[in-house]
Amino acid sequence: KQEVTQIPAALSVPEGENLVLNCSFTDSAIYNLQWFRQDPGKGLTSLLLIQSSQREQTSGRLNASLDKSSGRSTLYIAASQPGDSATYLCAVNRDDKIIFGKGTRLHILP
Amino acid sequence: EAGVAQSPRYKIIEKRQSVAFWCNPISGHATLYWYQQILGQGPKLLIQFQNNGVVDDSQLPKDRFSAERLKGVDSTLKIQPAKLEDSAVYLCASRHSGKDEQYFGPGTRLTVT
Numbered sequence: 001k002q003e004v005t006q007i008p009a010a011l012s013v014p015e016g017e018n019l020v021l022n023c024s025f026t027d028s029a030i031y032n033l034q035w036f037r038q039d040p041g042k043g044l045t046s047l048l049l050i051q052s053s054q055r056e057q058t059s060g061r062l063n064a065s066l067d068k069s070s071g072r073s074t075l076y077i078a079a080s081q082p083g084d085s086a087t088y089l090c091a092v093n094r095d096d097k098i099i100f101g102k103g104t105r106l107h108i109l110p
Numbered sequence: 111e112a113g114v115a116q117s118p119r120y121k122i123i124e125k126r127q128s129v130a131f132w133c134n135p136i137s138g139h140a141t142l143y144w145y146q147q148i149l150g151q152g153p154k155l156l157i158q159f160q161n162n163g164v165v166d167d168s169q170l171p172k173d174r175f176s177a178e179r180l181k182g183v184d185s186t187l188k189i190q191p192a193k194l195e196d197s198a199v200y201l202c203a204s205r206h207s208g209k210d211e212q213y214f215g216p217g218t219r220l221t222v223t
Binding site (some may be wrong): 004031032034036041042043044045046049069089091093096097098099100101102103 | 111114116122141150151152153154155158165166201203205210211212213214216217
């Protein structure tokens, strides 16, 4: 049974710092991995999707990496801003079944 | 392109009452998903439709939950009767065939008292 773990559960960092969010999964037989952002009271916004054959994806200040063999992914956020404060969710996809982690609550201190 | 629409956004009911949620997916998206997200948890899939057929409802508590997508477009999710542990955000998502990305609606926050 696939399990997705995100560490840390919560993180507070000063504005301007670079930061890394971690995601691990127990079954490496995945189709792709996605990072989502969730703001309070809102739905999920897809940030980056990495296919199983890829190693990383980049969008603006965000970079996500995937090491499928070790069951790990990281989301790197450069030059953090207060607007980055949200919950970040990692999700793995196999056979169109998405399993989510519990998320990391990120707070950027102005 | 309009996103996934859900209503109502918030609902408060007493236990043992019934409630229904509505979802309108992105136009042309054949696959529709309902997720339950309990506070502090990631979303959990309840049911997946492909057009108007059910693909996966293995995690749907069928004694009290039901869902339908009669014309392969809009969908409704019903809970009857509700329990305290059903308090959660119910998220609807849709996906275009041949694409990987799911698009999520804003969710319905249900509080059962």
